[in-house]
Amino acid sequence: MDLSISLTVNGVRRDVALDNPRVTLLDLLRERLDLTGTKKGCDRGQCGACTILLDGRRINSCLALAISHDGADILTIEGLAQGEELHPVQAAFIAHDGFQCGFCTPGQIMSAVGLIREGQAGDDPERVREAMSGNLCRCGAYAGITEAVLEAQKTLADAGRRDAA
């Protein structure tokens, strides 16, 4: 059985020979590609710590078999910043204390990036909370997370308008 797959991870093509079809995207990222920013919380789709973008959409990487995603384009927390310049969502999480221990933060941030791309929450905090409900935070930083998402969304929208002008 040919178990080799090619992925684009954070803009770089990676060819990976899987030793087993049961490898999830999460395990592949962490154990084969040493991208340990994506966290393993529950490993069953309940906590959101493993959230990444797959072909532009947020998913739980623990619920995706790597072998099923040959050719996919993946963005992880490691691929967000431009060199030393943080992504607006990362900067907003710092500005608004959107975390305490930080374990859920990569998943929160990737989920927020996915949410902003979906463009469905608008500036309604309740809809932001609802759209972020798949990401649990045991420290309870939800208030800061909601503020951070709203601010980052505004920053990105303003930047988009500047680019378009």
Next chain:
Amino acid sequence: MKARAFSYVCPATVAEALDAFAAAGSEASFIAGGQSLVPALALRLQAPECLVDIGRIAELRGISQDGEWLRLGALTRHVEVHDHPLIAACAPLLALAAPFVAHPAIRNRGTLGGSIALADPASEFPAMMLAVAAEMEIAGPAGRRRVPATDFFQDLYQTAIEPGELLVAIHIPVARPGHRCAFDEFARRRGDYAIVGCGVMLALPADVVNEARIAFLSVGSTPLRARAAEAALNGRPLDAAAIRDAQAALASDLDPADDEQVPAAMRLHLARVLLGRLLGKIAAAA
């Protein structure tokens, strides 16, 4: 914990998928979005020897309208049900239920066909198949057949799909302008499985209800239609008395069991509250 070892095939057509399943024998399992199966594998609740990945079969994709029917390929993702204009126009009840299905990251991968084939009685879409009078198109070694939703859900996680058969599409009668629908559920937290959920679809020509279809989730071992409540509405104006009678009729429709979340009596009470709210909402908008 890791999944037990399995072999993996990724066929390109339905025929190849059926052949691959047959070749693997009874220990095979189809996988689509994997949002229920992958955790079940990881917890070793299921341990198939072979996974037949149907995720790349083009025929199983797509949402299209053909006259009076809407066809949803089995691989239609929950997010597409949520967003697609044809769903909003032709099967609005599904669009209303979609935001209640798990969380956005799950909705981006999970498939409608997977949800219906799994037939979790606490899931939204299987129950809504009853409310929209869907028909499931099943492919098997002997050919294809269409099974109405009322015959499809047979027992806990048991459907009309026989081993070796594959759900390929869902066909839904296109909602007409006179149709009204509403959906809501009670859950302790957003995205959790509902304590009870309900979808209602009915026609209101000349202000008299007909074709009422009321479907509940999380009230038994299968999704359930509330036929006595439907009968209490059909042929009457959708007024307070009719709504009260429909709520009362739920006692003969639903026979929920006590569980760790709520006692049976509370579940029945919540079902009545929910039905009253949904019918009231439809009446107020009419």
